[in-house]
Amino acid sequence: MYASKYNLVFDAGHKDQYLILNPLSGAMDLFDSRALHLLSNANEGNAQRALPDFFTYCNERGYLYDAPSGEEIRLKEIYERSSELHDSEPLRVEIYPTFLCNLRCTYCFQSHRMHGRATLIRPEVIDSMFHAISVYQDRLGKSQPPILTLFGGEPLLNRSKQREAIGRVLGLARDRGYRIRIITNGVHLGAYAGLLAKYPIDFIQVTLDGPREVHDRRRIFASGSGSFDRIVDSIDRAVEKSLRIVIRVNIDGDNISLLPQLAQFILRKGWLDKGVAVGVSPVDEFVPETEWCAEPTKIDTLKKLLNVKRDHKETEFMSISCRLAQFFEYIVDNGRLPFPMIKYCPATMGNQISLDYGGNFFVCCCMNACEADGSPQGRFHPAVEVNEDLLVRWKNRHVFQLSPCRECPLALLCGGGCTRLALSGCECGCGDLQDAVACPPMMNMQALQSLVDYYLPRILEAQANESRSPVKKRSSNL
Ligand code: SF4
Ligand code: SF4
Ligand code: SF4
Known part of the structure; x- marks a missing residue:
């Protein structure tokens, strides 16, 4: 046996x-x-x-x-089924229309130097972007509409040229039947609500880090003043227009104890009745050396968060947005375990591309967001020129191929860790794609x-x- x-x-x-x-x-x-x-x-x-x-x-x-061969047969079936599932998932396209930002959050993973640069995507680059998306849809054989996520910097700055650019992106996406999501700091969301309400948007993510006293210490303007009141007003105006808002709460040792107060505030506002959802992301360090895709790095933070949620029933509606918590939330909601993970994220599944205002193409959204990982893997403007070989090698990373993962008992919960981090020591960007892994701190x-x-x-x-x-x-x- x-x-x-x-x-x-x-x-x-x-x-x-x-x-x-x-x-x-x-x-x-x-x-x-x-x-x-x-x-x-x-x-x-x-x-x-x-x-x-x-x-x-x-x-x-x-x-x-x-015999061991019994398990090997099952693993082979999982591999084949995973490949089918990944191929059938929509392409995710992360769009960076600008890296300019009006906030100077204390923990931002991007450099504030780039937030001061007046960058903005040009109309002809937007057109090239949509051409590149359809090229990739065809190349990958995707039949489902892609999911576009507008990111930044801050995608919703209240400048006339930026409103025009965002309107152009949304219009082209709507005409093609693409899905749209927006990640914004929310400061000018209220001013954009009328425009956004004209488009079919899945959801708009806005960050609130706690009640005013703590949020205004962390999510600040360059002057040092807080953004809480502006964001709350924006959420009110957005829900009035029936826009679906997802509030993200970045939690660490600084604000965790005030989560119940934020929960009470959200309940008093009546936002839940207007379709607002809330996810808590335990994140200790937003720096390029950590994987920032919403994963905690300190067990203490996770334990404190679970204790706060256990002791304060009013926080029940707040889901926990890290992958291991999601694994258990899936069981609560569905009465069964989720399908085994053999890859870590959409970038490694070959289901993500990342396009910025300058015409650069990256395989992983965090690489251009951080401006810390060297050269792009290609360009989409003026023409599509991409290092296809590198993309294939990213896609070939999975827990049955990576030698450190083959005997790991947690492999099917993990999926092999963040590829960007595994390659972070590599100067040329090719890295040791076949063997290097970066085990997630909470795995x-x-x-x-x-x-x-x-x-x-x-x-x-x-x-x-x-x-x-x-x-x-x-x-x-x-
Ligand atoms: S709003 Fe986002 S991009 Fe801007 S400073 Fe804050 S964390 Fe950074
Ligand atoms: S924990 Fe480390 S060894 Fe285990 S699957 Fe994840 S990356 Fe691989
Ligand atoms: S490779 Fe890492 S940083 Fe990039 S999308 Fe995947 S998890 Fe995020």
Whole structure:
């Protein structure tokens, strides 16, 4: 008998109860210590003869295989299915119409030097951008409309030329049936609300870092004054126009304790009734050396956030926007484990391109956003010229190919880590694409145990309310 290398075991918070889950098979059970002991000593023939039902059950659940080849077959199926799923997902296009910004947030991952430069995309570059998007749609064989995300700097600055540029982007996107999302600091969102309401926009993300006292220490204008009142007024004006707002709250040691106050403020505003959603992103360091795609770097921050949410029911509506928390939130919502991750992010799946005001093409949105990772992988203006070989090599990175990930028990929760970080030591940008990995700081059993402590009661409660059974309770007496 062979025990799956993806079996993960956690303390379930009750005497002699352990949660076992296997992201490859999608099984999740509560075992007692004897059952766990039998599982880890499955090769002892006496136990198998005495408790055949238990071992048959473990086999059916994917905790045990007759031989390692059984697991290999399952991994091959997952690889093939993942490739199909990734290919069927829409292309994500990150658009940087400018790097100018009116705020000087204390933790910004971009340099404020670039926020002072009066850059703006020109009309002919916008036209080339849409040409490049359709070229990529065809090259990748995508039939679904792409998802365009406007980013910056600040995409919604209140300058007439910028309003024209944004209107042109939105108009071309609407004419082609493309989906649109906007990430804005929200300062001028109110002034843009009338324009934006004319277009089919999935959502607009606005950041509020807490109640006024803490937000105004962090998200400041160049003068040092705070932006809270301007942003709140903008959200009011946007929801009046039926725009869908997602509030992002960047949480670290500085503002975590004030999360309940922000929750109460949002509830008093009645925004939830107007379709506003709120996600909390535990992020400790927004610097180019860390992967900033909404991942925490300190276990203490994650634990404090879970404690605040546990102790303050008014924060219940705020989801946690890091990938491990999303894994458990998926189980609460759907009653089953999500599909195994074999790649880390859309850039590595080959489903993302990033285009900036200067005609540059990047494979990863963070590379041009940070201005810290050297040369682009190509240009889209005046013509499309891209290092295709490099894109293929990014796309070929997955947990069955990267040697450090092949034996990692967390691989199917992780997907192989951030490619940009794995390559960050490489001067030429080609890097060691086949072997280098950067393990995400929170991808460890300690962080997972904290999340199990928080989410397991919620999973069991949802299961009891909806008569479904993602978690089975099994003892060795089967
Ligand atoms: S609004 Fe965004 S881009 Fe501008 S300074 Fe703040 S974090 Fe940086
Ligand atoms: S990047 Fe690190 S944590 Fe992630 S799968 Fe690879 S070895 Fe495991
Ligand atoms: S490679 Fe890293 S930084 Fe780039 S999109 Fe993926 S996770 Fe984000």
